[in-house]
Amino acid sequence: MNFTTKHLITFNVTCRVLIALVGGYLLSALSAVLIATHLPGDKINSIITGLMCTFIIYTLTVIFVFAAKTTLRAGIGVLVPCLLVYCFNHYFNGISV
């Protein structure tokens, strides 16, 4: 392992950790908002349900990020669902997260 590959690995790992933690948080928070606003019935119920789902989504996202073949794929795989959920929340409820 030469000097540059070692640094490349460090860079890749740092990127994935950031995508997993920050992206995972964003995706789970956005999904929770989605659930909280669209689940039929009582508002308090929907918010609590949304919040209770966050950690499952977070964990699955982290697993996905570290299982993806390349760092780029991991990034796109988190960014695209984030954007989709964000747009959905934004245009259907007028919520600006």
Next chain:
Amino acid sequence: MKPRFRQSMGWLHTWAGFAFAWLLFFIFVTGSAGYFENEIDRWMMPEIAVVNKPIDDFSVLTSAEQQLDTLAADATQWYISYPTGRDPYIGISWLQPANAELGTARQWHKKFLSPDTGNTITARKTSGGETLYRLHYNLHYVPVLIGYLVTSLATLFMLIGLVTGVIIHKKIFIEFFTFRKGKGLRSWLDIHNVFSVLPLPFHLMITYSGLILLMGVSFFPVIDNTYGVSKKMHRQFYDESQVEDKQQQIIDLNTTELSLKAILTDAKARYENQNVSYLGLIDRNTEQPGFEVWFEGDEGLEFATLMTYRMVNGQVQLEKSLGKAHSAAKVYDILEHLHEGLFADIYLRWLYFISGLLGAAMIASGMIIWVKKRQKQQTIFINLIDRLNAAVIVGLPIAIAGYFWSNRLLPLAMVNRAAWEVHSLFIVFAACICFCAVSSTDKVWKSMLWIAAIAYALLPLGNILTTEHSLLASAQNSDWLMLGFDLIMLLFAACFALAAALIKNKDNKTVQA
């Protein structure tokens, strides 16, 4: 990360576990101690008199009311606690409102009563079991919000570690029955599997419910965006989700003015086989004070129920709680009760405690494996991690023993005594880290284990020397909590001594091999 899915998950398991291992170990150990909060309280307040013979509930009420009348005339809430299995003593507590003239804040006070004379007993100032278990989510020295966020993040890593741990095991059932003795790393992996797989349902439950308990803090933007921004809106969200369904009925109680005595008589007639655990008088300073009765046996998994009596339009109204109104809040409640285990009887409580310690042991063995896999590299960093492992894995139990010791050794009249007990815990912890940093790598584990064994073995002796509670006296006095605590300390000492002895054999074997 790696070419194959399982390899990637192996990598994630290793590093997610490594990142917060010491903090998670701390959380598991102090949290497990919390399952015996009341029992630790009893040991740390040796002055309390245990009720070891049948008592008359009404005479207790009379003397408790006398004391409350003199001590807490202007308090807004009164509570009288009756002896129960976990708290075999009589107590009174009251909520003193803030006093602008004296400059005192709104505060709860608690005193114990002597079952013989009815007079108050002044127990020593102590942080008790409550502060010890609160360490596992507030981290004590940091602002409470930071404590919540850091522990939540660590718990998320725990959840990731658990899920990836399940993924990387091909034969999870068979591996549970496999133990290869004296094989170095292989043996440690087998131990790690046993600690993880047997209590896996507990680990998953405690981790997930722990995250859920703080979800309102860790995911507060979700509440912001769906309910409303600002502290006031958050408060309103919590209040609204806490709303309970209530069953109300007007009862025929031959009285125009309610009293604790009248409601105790009525409650006893309604539930003949139940033991009263608390009597409460709330909203004392209002037109419509509430009289509460709590029962010992009623604290089920779903909710702890109580009955509240109030005068409404000249009639007596009896109110019973039926649990949270919102169904998701009910699920939250069940997760919270599962996490706290307050409903558990003595056997289930022990199972909770042991499962918690197995969780701590799982983390500890994981850290040991991490070092063993890299020991051949002999770098300063690996060496440092090995020493710090000893400092945390054995040092934390020593620090908790230091907490108990400080309760017996600090002067009774000391200013901020209770706070200094907690400081003692962290001073001992810091001393352990220093000790591990300077002692030789080969001997560090062994010396630490022997120190732990001695610290725990001498605790019952310290108890005899500083109080009148010897093992024999506790047994004669039917003071089972005091006796049990002392015996468990001896059991811990024996475990540490055994580990210290075994580690010696193991090192010899490695040398021979």
